[in-house]
Amino acid sequence: AQSVTQLDSQVPVFEEAPVELRCNYSSSVSVYLFWYVQYPNQGLQLLLKYLSGSTLVKGINGFEAEFNKSQTSFHLRKPSVHISDTAEYFCAVRAGSARQLTFGSGTQLTVLP
Amino acid sequence: NAGVMQNPRHLVRRRGQEARLRCSPMKGHSHVYWYRQLPEEGLKFMVYLQKENIIDESGMPKERFSAEFPKEGPSILRIQQVVRGDSAAYFCASSPPYDTNTGELFFGEGSRLTVL
Numbered sequence: 171a172q173s174v175t176q177l178d179s180q181v182p183v184f185e186e187a188p189v190e191l192r193c194n195y196s197s198s199v200s201v202y203l204f205w206y207v208q209y210p211n212q213g214l215q216l217l218l219k220y221l222s223g224s225t226l227v228k229g230i231n232g233f234e235a236e237f238n239k240s241q242t243s244f245h246l247r248k249p250s251v252h253i254s255d256t257a258e259y260f261c262a263v264r265a266g267s268a269r270q271l272t273f274g275s276g277t278q279l280t281v282l283p
Numbered sequence: 284n285a286g287v288m289q290n291p292r293h294l295v296r297r298r299g300q301e302a303r304l305r306c307s308p309m310k311g312h313s314h315v316y317w318y319r320q321l322p323e324e325g326l327k328f329m330v331y332l333q334k335e336n337i338i339d340e341s342g343m344p345k346e347r348f349s350a351e352f353p354k355e356g357p358s359i360l361r362i363q364q365v366v367r368g369d370s371a372a373y374f375c376a377s378s379p380p381y382d383t384n385t386g387e388l389f390f391g392e393g394s395r396l397t398v399l
Contacts, residue, residue: 176325202386204386204387206390211393211395212392212393213287213374213390213391213392213393214326214374214376214390215390216387216389219386219387221386260325260326264386269314269316269331269338269339269378269386270316270328270331270339270388271316271328271386271388272328273318273325273326273327273328274325275324275325276324276325
């Protein structure tokens with residue numbers, strides 16, 4: 171079975187500073203990896219995904235993530251955050267032939283003025 | 284192209300009542316997934332359905348919970364005899380019927396159940 175660990179439950183950061191949200195996964199088979207964002211009282215929106223190929227993946231709103239197979243990580247980064255980036259961020263994995271995604275517990279990013 | 288539609292967005296029930304949550308997948312999608320998000324927690328997989336078939340219900344509680352996705356109409360998640368611990372946001376997601384090799388799920392806005 172696969173699992174996802176998001177190491178930080180809360181990440182406060184000042185506006186225009188860089189941010190990294192950490193995600194590690196565990197799986198015995200090949201994986202697809204995803205980052206979703208959830209704004210208050212809304213559903214989940216896809217930020218980016220890794221399926222294959224280049225390990226550096228660029229997504230919407232200036233976010234990017236790097237797949238590191240040896241470290242089983244898929245950390246999310248943004249070089250300069252905005253107030254509007256304040257939200258909950260979820261890392262998710264789809265392993266092998268499974269159709270459903272397994273989610274981490276989420277990281278609340280709070281951007282401070 | 285409408286996204287995944289869930290209703291009701293908010294539902295209040297008293298203990299012992301039944302809750303029915305509906306989900307219409309995106310146009311052209313025939314796979315539906317239900318997830319539950321408890322306060323301050325991540326999303327937990329409950330069940331995966333195709334039209335008229337339950338494919339994986341490994342995340343469903345053994346009692347009181349059931350799901351269906353009929354040939355016509357929306358998918359329904361049914362919770363009988365609700366208890367306070369059922370209070371949560373229930374999210375539906377959908378995906379296309381063929382393997383597009385993306386694995387991406389498209390989520391609705393969620394149904395927030397409050398049990399008094």
